[in-house]
């Protein structure tokens with residue numbers, strides 16, 4: 584188990600991570616989601632021992648990273664953001680080099696396994712700079728799993744890839760998730776939604792949501808939203824709908840010229856459309872537009888992080 588306790592990381596005056604508390608169970612596939620500048624990479628760098636925390640502690644399997652840095656590094660595989668590789672080297676030479684640093688004993692056997700797992704058969708003897716971005720990413724993942732770590736941390740693993748490459752890397756990630764604790768960061772909701780059991784949303788260095796992907800999605804599926812555009816109505820009349828129609832959870836309203844635009848949220852099980860129509864008719868408001876939409880996870884993410892990133 585990984586336990587992050589009140590983690591703080593400052594860069595000079597800037598607080599990039601502000602008191603993160605998080606427990607990650609063995610075998611979990613955790614999505615670390617947040618806009619650019621939220622503090623995802625910084626958290627990963629501290630977690631992998633590349634940076635010292637300003638305050639707080641990280642325990643991996645009950646061992647404090649401060650006292651057991653080397654040991655814990657052996658348990659973790661890490662694909663940094665932008666996947667820095669020695670691009671003049673061939674895939675073989677690069678992995679050999681990583682294996683030497685990691686002091687991997689049976690390199691030949693391990694290389695075979697990793698090449699097969701990452702689908703690198705055709706490119707082993709090619710220089711990395713001749714490979715497509717998708718293949719480079721596979722090489723990055725290969726170096727991260729070469730020492731067969733229990734925990735794998737992938738920072739924005741599909742960033743900059745085309746849709747086919749994304750699908751391939753996603754498939755590889757799903758396979759790896761079957762045998763390892765996996766932590767993946769992304770600033771794209773669908774990315775983590777597709778592969779993760781649990782999603783933690785981070786904004787401005789703080790956790791703003793944490794839940795099972797299915798639960799987060801379920802709660803969101805429960806809420807529907809109706810947008811209406813009206814004439815001859817006042818904002819206070821619209822807010823008053825909360826009293827007359829049952830099941831409304833939230834109303835927002837904006838006047839534009841002689842029109843009013845309103846968004847009405849309600850629990851999906853109480854379909855308010857009929858009552859809303861009858862009320863509009865009764866009040867003799869002129870209905871210019873009305874449409875319904877489901878709130879998506881993407882929207883919740885945007886709401887939770889709408890004050891933007893730090894960058």
Ligand code: ADP
Nearest residue numbers: 594599618619620621622623624625626893894
């Ligand atoms: P994310 O990975 O979520 O995009 P980062 O952890 O990279 O976020 O960055 C968090 C904040 O810390 C940002 O405001 C970023 O500009 C700042 N930051 C990141 N790395 C450094 C650094 N080496 N020196 C100074 N500021 C940094």
